[in-house]
Amino acid sequence: MSRVTPDQIRQMKSRxxxxxMLTAYDYPTASILDSAGVPMLLVGDTLGMVVQGNxxxxxxxxxxxxxxxxxxxxxxxxxxxxxxxxxxxxxxxVEETMRNAxxxxxxxxxxxxxxxxxxxxxxxxxxxxxxxxxxxGHIGLTPQxxxxxxxxxxxxxxxxxxRALLADAAxxxxxxxxxxxxxxxxxxxxxxxxxxxxxxxxGIGAGPSCDxxxxxxxxxxxxxxxxxxxxxxxYADLGAAxxxxxxxxxxxxxxxxxxxxAQSAPIDASLIERLRAESSTTKDPVESEDA
Numbered sequence: 001m002s003r004v005t006p007d008q009i010r011q012m013k014s015r016x017x018x019x020x021m022l023t024a025y026d027y028p029t030a031s032i033l034d035s036a037g038v039p040m041l042l043v044g045d046t047l048g049m050v051v052q053g054n055x056x057x058x059x060x061x062x063x064x065x066x067x068x069x070x071x072x073x074x075x076x077x078x079x080x081x082x083x084x085x086x087x088x089x090x091x092x093x094v095e096e097t098m099r100n101a102x103x104x105x106x107x108x109x110x111x112x113x114x115x116x117x118x119x120x121x122x123x124x125x126x127x128x129x130x131x132x133x134x135x136x137g138h139i140g141l142t143p144q145x146x147x148x149x150x151x152x153x154x155x156x157x158x159x160x161x162x163r164a165l166l167a168d169a170a171x172x173x174x175x176x177x178x179x180x181x182x183x184x185x186x187x188x189x190x191x192x193x194x195x196x197x198x199x200x201x202x203g204i205g206a207g208p209s210c211d212x213x214x215x216x217x218x219x220x221x222x223x224x225x226x227x228x229x230x231x232x233x234x235y236a237d238l239g240a241a242x243x244x245x246x247x248x249x250x251x252x253x254x255x256x257x258x259x260x261x262a263q264s265a266p267i268d269a270s271l272i273e274r275l276r277a278e279s280s281t282t283k284d285p286v287e288s289e290d291a
Contacts, residue, residue, distance in 0.1 A: 023044045024041045083108055086144075098128060111134065
């Protein structure tokens with residue numbers, strides 16, 4: 001089975017086919033999601049929070065993204081894998097953005113990159129696309145700008161901010177982005193953006209009218225214990241299942257009911273008997289205490 005391409009993602013919008021997307025940060029998770037048929041995986045800088053335990057995504061480095069994307073690519077053979085450009089990797093200049101994106105593509109194996117922002121990053125998006133690097137945009141709440149926005153808040157609720165989001169989306173589309181993430185955007189504004197854009201919108205906390213949806217795998221599977229965002233839904237509680245399993249393991253180890261012979265390797269009994277006999281007849285010489 002061939003790998004999903006950005007053009008196929010665009011075609012899904014034209015067919016009215018919804019586009020599911022999930023984050024992945026490691027080989028086993030990527031393998032499971034890929035085999036389940038997820039068409040697009042994001043190696044998000046959310047790993048800074050859900051994997052590394054930071055309070056924000058800001059500490060994530062290019063090296064972090066490359067490391068985790070390599071692992072994901074080993075597990076995902078079909079899904080389109082998108083790598084997040086972390087904070088500081090695209091804010092300096094178009095040239096620096098190009099250099100960092102090219103490095104990420106070469107060293108990680110990703111098929112596309114994602115970067116936050118609209119009008120202000122449009123020139124960089126255009127340069128990347130012209131250089132052959134597919135780009136996914138990201139507007140609305142941009143977590144890398146959390147210190148400016150004052151927290152993880154819904155964006156686009158005022159006329160001024162709503163018009164700014166419309167301008168951001170249009171700029172990304174014109175620059176060649178193949179899809180645009182809308183994060184924490186009011187549902188009706190997301191509907192308007194989705195209607196106006198020829199490229200797919202991928203929502204997260206943006207209502208049901210987007211062309212697709214992306215969620216953090218740790219959130220939907222109950223693996224992030226700190227909090228559950230309002231915009232997500234738990235489809236399984238793997239965290240509780242893991243805790244129960246660990247508690248059972250602890251009890252069995254302490255009770256000596258695990259491991260058993262079923263988890264042990266056999267050896268010829270006569271060899272053990274010979275070794276035991278030898279050890280019982282071999283004595284260390286003891287010096288005489290007589291003066």
